[in-house]
Amino acid sequence: MQWETVIGLEIHTQLATKSKIFSGASTAYGAEPNTQACIVDLGFPGVLPVLNERAVDMALKFGVAVGAEIASRSVFARKNYFYPDLPKGYQISQFELPIVGRGSLAIDLEDGSRKVIGITRAHLEEDAGKSLHEDFHGMSGIDLNRTGTPLLEIVSEPDMRSIKEAVTYARKIHQLVVYLGICDGNMQEGSFRIDANLSIRPFGQEAFGTRTELKNINSFRFMERALNFERERQIDLIEGGGKVLQETRLYDADRDETRSMRSKEEADDYRYFPDPDLLPVEIADQRLQSVKLSMPELPDQKRRRFESAYSLSPADALMLTQSRQQADFFEKVVGNGVDAKMAASWVTVELAGALNKVGLELPQSPVTAERLGGLLRRIADNTISGKLAKQVFEAMWNGEGDADQVIEAKGLKQITDSAQIETIIDKIIADNPKQVEQFRAGKEKLLGFFVGQVMKQTQGKANPGRVNRILLGKLKG
Amino acid sequence: MPLDHSDVEKIAHLARMALDESQIDAYAEDLSNILGLVEQLEAADTTDIEPMSHPLHMAQRLRFDEVTEEVRREKNQAVAPSVENGLYLVPKVIE
Numbered sequence: 001m002q003w004e005t006v007i008g009l010e011i012h013t014q015l016a017t018k019s020k021i022f023s024g025a026s027t028a029y030g031a032e033p034n035t036q037a038c039i040v041d042l043g044f045p046g047v048l049p050v051l052n053e054r055a056v057d058m059a060l061k062f063g064v065a066v067g068a069e070i071a072s073r074s075v076f077a078r079k080n081y082f083y084p085d086l087p088k089g090y091q092i093s094q095f096e097l098p099i100v101g102r103g104s105l106a107i108d109l110e111d112g113s114r115k116v117i118g119i120t121r122a123h124l125e126e127d128a129g130k131s132l133h134e135d136f137h138g139m140s141g142i143d144l145n146r147t148g149t150p151l152l153e154i155v156s157e158p159d160m161r162s163i164k165e166a167v168t169y170a171r172k173i174h175q176l177v178v179y180l181g182i183c184d185g186n187m188q189e190g191s192f193r194i195d196a197n198l199s200i201r202p203f204g205q206e207a208f209g210t211r212t213e214l215k216n217i218n219s220f221r222f223m224e225r226a227l228n229f230e231r232e233r234q235i236d237l238i239e240g241g242g243k244v245l246q247e248t249r250l251y252d253a254d255r256d257e258t259r260s261m262r263s264k265e266e267a268d269d270y271r272y273f274p275d276p277d278l279l280p281v282e283i284a285d286q287r288l289q290s291v292k293l294s295m296p297e298l299p300d301q302k303r304r305r306f307e308s309a310y311s312l313s314p315a316d317a318l319m320l321t322q323s324r325q326q327a328d329f330f331e332k333v334v335g336n337g338v339d340a341k342m343a344a345s346w347v348t349v350e351l352a353g354a355l356n357k358v359g360l361e362l363p364q365s366p367v368t369a370e371r372l373g374g375l376l377r378r379i380a381d382n383t384i385s386g387k388l389a390k391q392v393f394e395a396m397w398n399g400e401g402d403a404d405q406v407i408e409a410k411g412l413k414q415i416t417d418s419a420q421i422e423t424i425i426d427k428i429i430a431d432n433p434k435q436v437e438q439f440r441a442g443k444e445k446l447l448g449f450f451v452g453q454v455m456k457q458t459q460g461k462a463n464p465g466r467v468n469r470i471l472l473g474k475l476k477g
Numbered sequence: 478m479p480l481d482h483s484d485v486e487k488i489a490h491l492a493r494m495a496l497d498e499s500q501i502d503a504y505a506e507d508l509s510n511i512l513g514l515v516e517q518l519e520a521a522d523t524t525d526i527e528p529m530s531h532p533l534h535m536a537q538r539l540r541f542d543e544v545t546e547e548v549r550r551e552k553n554q555a556v557a558p559s560v561e562n563g564l565y566l567v568p569k570v571i572e
Contacts, residue, residue, distance in 0.1 A: 017542045024545030033563035034554065038546040042553060054542035075530040082493055084567040097530070131570055141564030269491055274530040282536035 003200040003235055006208055007166040007227065008158035011173055012151050013183040014127065014191040015058045021126050021150035022049030022092065029189050037129070037144035043088030048277055051076075055150040056281065058182035059099045059124050060291040062152060065180055065298055066119050068103025070288060076124075076278040079270045084142050085129035093153075095272040098123035099281065100152075105176070106300070107168045108318070117169050118157030125151050146190075152182070158197065158208065163227040167220055170194055174220075175299055179324050187218050194223055199244070200234050209234075210244040214258055216251050226251035230258050302327055310340035319348045325362045326352075329369045336373025338380055346372060350390070354397060367396050375403035388412050388460055416463045418470065421454070424462070425470055428453045439475050447471065479509040 017027055023040035040047045063070045077095040100122035106114045129144035154173060160166040174192055177183035184191050199211035214230055217223045229251075234244050249258040297305070299321050306317035306327070321327045326347065333343045351372065355365055375396065379389050384407055395406040407413055415421060428450060429436055439446045447468075454467050480488075485505045489496045496504065550563060559566035 019542050019544045019546075024540075024543065026544045026546070032550075034550050034565070035548045035563070036546075037553070038549070039553065044553075050540045051537050052542050053539035056539060080491070084565075084570055132564065133569070136561055136564070136566050138569055139559065139566040140568070140570045141561065142567055143564055271491065276531065279531050279533060279535050279537040 001239065002203045003231075004203045004205075005160075005162055005227075005231055006158050006199050006201065006211070007160040007163070008197045008211075009154075009156045009160070009166060009170060009173075010195040010197070011154045011156075011170065012127075012193040012195070013154065013173075013177050015055050015150040015152055015182055016184050017052055017054045017058070017150055019052060020148035021052050021055045021124065023148055025148065027149045029186075031145055033141075033143040034145060037147050041087070041144060041148040049092065049275075051278065051281065052150060055124060056099070056283075057287070057291055058150075058180075059122065059152050060283065060288060061180050061182055061295065062122055062154070062177065063100035063103065064288075064292055064295060065176055066100075066103035066105050066122075068119060068122070069101035070283060071097055071099050071101055072283050073097065074099040074123075074281045074283075076275045076281070077272045078275045079125075079272055081268075081270055083128070083131075084140065085131050085144065085147070087129070087144060087147065091126060091128060092275055092278070093125035093272075094123035097280075099283070105169065105172060107165065107172050109165065109168070115159075115165065117159045117165075120155045120157050122152050122154045125153060127151050152177075158199075158211075163224055163231065166196065166227060167224050170223060171220060172299075175322065179296060179299055181296070187220075190218060193218055196223065196227060196230075198227055198230050198234070200231060200238070209238075210246050212244060212246065212258075213248045214251055215248055215261065222251060222253050225253075225256055226258060229256060233258065296324070310334065310344075312340060312344055316341070316344040316348070320344055323362070329362055329365075332369030333373045333376065336370065336377055338373055338376035342376055342379065343373075346376060346393075350393060354393075366399060367393065371396055371402050378403050378407060382414055382416055382463060383407060384412055384414050385460060385464060388414070412461060414463050415458055415461050416466065418466060421458075421462055421466055421470055422474075424454055424457055425450075425467070425474060428457070429474060436475065447475075450475070480505045480512070 014027075015021075019025060020027055020038075020041060023038050025038040025041055026036045028036065040049060060070060062068075074094060075097040076092050078090040079093045079095070080090045082089055098121045100119075102121065103119040104116050105119060106116045108114055127146050127149040129142055129147040132141040132143060134141070156169065160169060174185055177192070178185040186192070194217040196214045196217065197211045198214065199209035201207065201209045212230060212234070214226050217226055230249065237244055245260075248261045250261045251258050303314075303317045303321045306312050306320060307314060310317075312320070320330045330343060330347045333347060334340050351365065351367065354367075355362065372393075375389060375392055378384050378392075379386055384392060391410070392403055392406045392412060395401075395410065396403060400406050400409070432450075432453070435446050435449060439450075450471050451464070451467055454462050454471070455464075482501055482505055485496070485501050485508065488508075489501075489504075554560045554563075554565070557565050
């Protein structure tokens with residue numbers, strides 16, 4: 001039987017605020033345990049939550065970016081459950097009236113087509129703390145620093161029909177929230193966490209199959225593996241005559257498997273109700289307008305602009321706009337008055353490759369955009385050949401100065417003086433009478449041999465165009 | 478909407494309340510009476526009334542995003558039954 005996969009995602013993004021969503025405690029990552037959990041986060045008696053303005057604006061930014069309906073009035077609700085990393089016994093979330101309503105995001109598929117994925121909603125809520133299960137004399141250790149960190153939970157429609165589509169959508173949401181500056185996107189630190197709902201159905205069937213929810217996915221690679229495992233598990237189960245149980249399953253990266261997290265009798269029953277400690281959130285037009293004015297250029301817009309303003313290929317434009325950092329870097333390089341296509345290739349191939357090799361990110365690049373621009377200018381004005389430029393790049397990477405300094409110090413300046421090149425060529429022709437004869441007899445492949453000789457004698461510094469022209473003239477003449 | 482014995486057991490479990498078996502039926506009756514009152518309220522005609530999520534006709538105030546809290550771990554943890562290396566210790570939670 002052919003099975004179709006149906007996937008919907010719930011993505012938790014930690015909003016990049018300085019303080020918690022309902023308290024003035026810091027959200028900085030990596031602090032000593034429990035030094036950033038104040039009495040509001042801890043749920044001491046008598047405390048009251050007060051909503052963080054920036055968290056609201058960040059949610060609005062996301063809503064605007066995905067063309068969503070923004071709720072002029074939204075309500076916080078309590079989601080009740082017991083777990084040691086949830087000191088209040090409830091999580092403040094939004095249930096019936098979320099701040100961001102229906103929107104959508106288009107993803108690019110491998111065959112070049114686009115697909116629009118529906119976004120059901122995005123709501124504000126607080127994060128829980130962390131349980132550490134290392135052995136504390138048979139006890140668990142609880143760190144509540146993360147408690148109360150603002151989250152925007154982005155819920156998609158079950159619109160994805162393959163694991164690839166789901167990963168593409170998740171990556172695109174990741175790219176978007178980082179572009180918007182509302183999330184640092186750091187998956188290792190848990191700033192961007194994916195829960196996936198997956199079910200299968202025979203191709204052609206309209207009704208959805210029973211879904212399972214996979215939690216604990218904190219990398220795109222694991223996401224693909226977890227979904228693959230779960231899809232196969234469901235197929236085996238159904239083809240073996242069994243039934244998929246609606247349940248939450250945890251992905252274990254070490255064992256590359258998913259396993260059931262909660263047993264049936266503990267079925268989720270969160271008893272949501274409006275939080276009496278918080279009034280409804282009203283979004284004034286003015287607030288929404290100022291958020292709209294503060295919107296940065298979004299990835300898709302940037303990509304289209306790169307294609308038209310710089311005449312880049314769709315592939316180059318897509319590559320360059322993967323991250324805002326890279327796009328900005330590219331524009332700085334181009335700002336040096338160099339050819340955009342050349343700049344695109346240097347940024348996405350040479351520089352990206354060099355960074356990748358040593359595990360650095362763009363902001364830590366030893367070669368700045370200005371210096372890379374300076375190098376490309378020297379290629380454009382024929383001071384150096386493209387081949388030697390790589391050598392100059394390496395020297396710049398190793399901190400040997402800017403392009404002009406390296407070219408000077410290493411004597412890499414291209415020989416464009418025709419007279420000088422002619423002298424060298426005359427000597428080579430005189431030294432290799434046999435090859436000249438063969439060439440003149442029709443073995444034109446030998447041109448490469450002569451070019452090689454010239455380059456060897458000039459350490460690659462001769463202008464290749466000129467070398468070719470002069471050589472052909474002399475050999476044929 | 479009367480509650481039966483097992484409803485009360487379930488609610489008590491969700492609230493992590495230990496109820497004496499002998500009390501459960503009495504609770505079921507009390508809670509059912511409360512729900513009966515709610516049913517009376519539901520009989521009122523609310524056709525043109527906008528639902529409220531809060532009794533006050535006010536909107537939520539927002540605060541600036543700034544860190545205003547100091548570290549008070551020791552004070553906060555003074556009431557905890559068990560603490561080690563700055564962590565609260567609780568009975569093991571993983572299965």
